[in-house]
Amino acid sequence: MTDRSALGGVLVTGGAGFIGSHIVEAMHAGGRPVQVLDNLTTGRASNIPRDIALHSGDIRSEAAIAAAIRAAQADVIVHCAAQTSVERSMNDPQYDRDVNETGTQLLLDAARQASVRRFVFISSGGAIYGETPEPASEDTPPSPRNFYGTHKLFAEERVRRSGLSFAILRPSNVYGPRQRSDAEGGVLAIFSERIAGGLPVEIHGDGRQVRDFLYVSDLVDAVDLAISRSENVVWNVGSGRATAIRDAALILADQLGMTPQLVFRPRRAGDVDKSLVSPALLSSTGRWGPPLALREGLQRLTESIKTAAL
Ligand SMILES: NC(=O)c1ccc[n+]([C@@H]2O[C@H](COP(=O)([O-])OP(=O)(O)OC[C@H]3O[C@@H](n4cnc5c(N)ncnc54)[C@H](O)[C@@H]3O)[C@@H](O)[C@H]2O)c1
Incomplete structure (x- = not known):
């Protein structure tokens, strides 16, 4: 971890969500002043330590953003807040754009006004590259398949043009404790919830479609590194390893000590075969990696599920 002593405050937008709360937790544990701006649409106040200031506000509100930046005395902004449901982005593209693109622009404007030193944007590798026969590099031409990916890409462009010192991180499928089962990349959250509850697991297609699963602490480490740098960077953050989703379900079931019931359904329109970065x-x-092996990450996830059930 970076030496925090010389550093100012961090504002984490979406800090009450899955990924944001892990970033907040790590900053807090490292002694760095950190505050959260979140409208709690999918986030939960209980995801973050009680002594962390939570500004309940929307990134579509200039006033809410300005107040949170001021209160946090933000030197760094880590921007995680987003509309993260692919399905919702297709049903309501305007809302997705308002939050994911326009909200990002409002944040950038306020950050510039407040002379924020570093802006770290959590984009999405899974959503912007589309089908990836080979693991995508940062130079692979983007090919989003839904409005969520399109607006993430537009938001990246706005970050690039902001004049701020920035890092754009493109995570693959992130998993870990506190992930909701209804958001982007939530396949392992769904599987673990269903398997632990003794319920059948629905797989769309034959289950051989591969994903690049990344344990959340590896993304937190990348954020930490991104904050410590001054040059502008675009980094994929993934394991680079291909795992068939069916295999991931079987490992999870094994670790939970359950017999999985896999139910195969027709493939959904727009689903990709391979999503790898x-x-x-x-x-x-x-200064980063190697990322945690899937078995070890799933072990940590299942431990947290078992502890929560006690
Ligand atoms: N989970 C993944 O696999 C994955 C992969 C790639 C990228 N990402 C990106 O990581 C970030 C965090 O995602 P997550 O998986 O933790 O999802 P999440 O839904 O748990 O977190 C999003 C947070 O943003 C907050 N939020 C939503 N709209 C807001 C608004 N208008 N104003 C203020 N706060 C708002 C939510 O309440 C929530 O706390 C997102 O930007 C997402 O696009 C996630």
């Missing part, structure tokens, strides 16, 4: 550029810094 290469973290080679990030790894080449020599």
Whole structure:
């Protein structure tokens, strides 16, 4: 972890959500002043330590943003707040754009006004690259398949043009404790919830479609590194390893000590066969990785499920 002593405050937007709360927790544990701006649509106040200031507000509100930046005395903004449901982005593209693109622009404007030193944007590798026969590098032409991915891409462009010092992180499928089963990349959250509850697991297609699963602490480490840098960077953050979703379900069931009931359904329109990102550029810094093996990450996830059930 970076030496925090010389550093100012961090504002984490979406800090009450799955990924944001892990970032907040790590900052807090490292002694860095951190505050949260979140409208609690999918986030929960209980996801963050009680002594962390939570500004209940919307990134579509200039006033809410300005107040949170001021209160946090933000030197750094880590922007995680987003509309994260692919399905909702297709049903209501305007809402997705308002939050994911326009909200990002409002945040950038306020950050510039407040002379924020570093802006870290959590984009999405899974959503912007589309089908990836080979693991995508940062130079792979984006090919989003839904409005969520399109607006993430537009938001990236706004970050690039902001004039701020920035890092754009493109995570693959992130998993870990506190993930909701109804958001982007939530397949392992759904599987674990169903398997632990003794319920059948629905798989769309034959289950051989592969994903690049990344344990949440590896993303937190990338955020930490991104904050410590001053140059503008775009980094894929993934394991670079392909796992068939059916295999992931079987490992999970094994670790939970359950017999899985897999139910195969027709494939959904727009689903990709392979979604993989290469973290080679990030790894080449020599300060990140190797990412946690899937079995070990799932072990940590199942431990947290078992503890919660006690
Ligand atoms: N989970 C993944 O696999 C994954 C993969 C790639 C990228 N991402 C990105 O990571 C970030 C965090 O995602 P997550 O999985 O933790 O989802 P999440 O839904 O748990 O977190 C999003 C947070 O943003 C908050 N939020 C939503 N709209 C808001 C608004 N208008 N104003 C203020 N707060 C708002 C929510 O309440 C929630 O706390 C998102 O930007 C997402 O696009 C996630």
